Amino acid sequence: MNYLSINNIDNLSEWVNEAIEIKNNPLKYQDIGKNKTIGLLFFNNSLRTRLSTQKAAMNLGMEPIVMNFGSEGWALEFEDGTVMDQGKSEHVKEAAQVISQFCDVIAIRAFASLIDKEEDLAEEVLTAFAKYATVPVVNMESSVGHPLQALADAITLEENKTVHKPKVVLSWAPHPKALPHAVANSFIEMMQKQDVEFVITHPKGYELNPEVVKKSKVEYDQDKAFANADFIYTKNWSSFKDYGKVISQDKNWMITADKMEKTNNAKFMHCLPVRRNVVVADEVLDSENSIVIEQANNRTYAAQIVLKKILED
Numbered sequence: 001m002n003y004l005s006i007n008n009i010d011n012l013s014e015w016v017n018e019a020i021e022i023k024n025n026p027l028k029y030q031d032i033g034k035n036k037t038i039g040l041l042f043f044n045n046s047l048r049t050r051l052s053t054q055k056a057a058m059n060l061g062m063e064p065i066v067m068n069f070g071s072e073g074w075a076l077e078f079e080d081g082t083v084m085d086q087g088k089s090e091h092v093k094e095a096a097q098v099i100s101q102f103c104d105v106i107a108i109r110a111f112a113s114l115i116d117k118e119e120d121l122a123e124e125v126l127t128a129f130a131k132y133a134t135v136p137v138v139n140m141e142s143s144v145g146h147p148l149q150a151l152a153d154a155i156t157l158e159e160n161k162t163v164h165k166p167k168v169v170l171s172w173a174p175h176p177k178a179l180p181h182a183v184a185n186s187f188i189e190m191m192q193k194q195d196v197e198f199v200i201t202h203p204k205g206y207e208l209n210p211e212v213v214k215k216s217k218v219e220y221d222q223d224k225a226f227a228n229a230d231f232i233y234t235k236n237w238s239s240f241k242d243y244g245k246v247i248s249q250d251k252n253w254m255i256t257a258d259k260m261e262k263t264n265n266a267k268f269m270h271c272l273p274v275r276r277n278v279v280v281a282d283e284v285l286d287s288e289n290s291i292v293i294e295q296a297n298n299r300t301y302a303a304q305i306v307l308k309k310i311l312e313d
């Protein structure tokens with residue numbers, strides 16, 4: 001069993017409820033991964049994903065091996081049949097099979113380049129490892145999705161909702177750098193599987209991949225979107241249409257206390273890391289309604305339920 005996207009979850013409510021049970025007793029399954037090794041391969045930086053996945057593995061008795069592939073590994077070739085006479089030293093075919101001999105599970109983080117849309121949509125690194133590895137593969141954020149984050153978000157929503165069908169708003173916010181679409185994509189896919197009133201709000205030009213958004217409601221007026229919201233989930237992403245470009249840094253989209261006033265006393269969520277007073281004002285991030293720290297804590301239990309399911313498979 002791989003965990004490449006949230007479509008690998010066979011029973012979402014069961015996984016969320018079991019993750020909450022594990023949170024109450026994190027060491028309940030501390031022997032299930034005994035004598036098993038997980039290799040965490042990072043092609044990009046991380047704080048939460050690295051530590052929470054490592055912690056989750058340790059809670060299950062697994063031994064984690066971490067490799068910062070971007071700076072420590074040989075530069076990998078992904079194309080088949082290529083003449084490797086340039087900068088790439090090793091083909092993913094050998095690398096994935098070799099790592100599979102050392103590890104019982106391989107987890108990979110490889111962000112979008114935000115240069116070549118087709119290449120990013122193909123999820124080159126994750127797909128190649130899933131193809132050539134002989135052990136299960138976990139997505140720790142690929143070019144198009146961040147399913148461990150989305151599962152943690154679902155756990156956080158379940159713990160914090162006060163009405164049966166909450167209104168959840170995904171709001172774009174400004175950022176000086178071009179950021180990937182992965183978190184927003186997986187959050188949208190997760191909300192499409194939940195019993196929620198879901199609205200996406202962003203400036204015109206920031207439409208996400210229509211194959212992800214599907215029939216989810218898009219409201220270009222942020223104030224209208226925020227009305228009566230129970231959860232505000234904020235994330236910046238770069239343009240999908242004008243691929244990888246920052247086409248607006250409109251400060252009026254920053255999440256402020258005034259905007260939160262329009263909601264139904266909404267909880268504030270963000271996957272972190274977040275730029276203070278650019279994406280969200282201090283007054284919101286430091287408020288009682290901000291649940292970002294607990295959201296990050298839930299990354300451990302999201303990873304733990306995923307690894308438990310893989311180990312049981």
Ligand code: CP
Nearest residue numbers: 046047048049271272
């Ligand atoms: N939210 C998230 O994936 O955080 P890191 O990039 O720090 O892992």
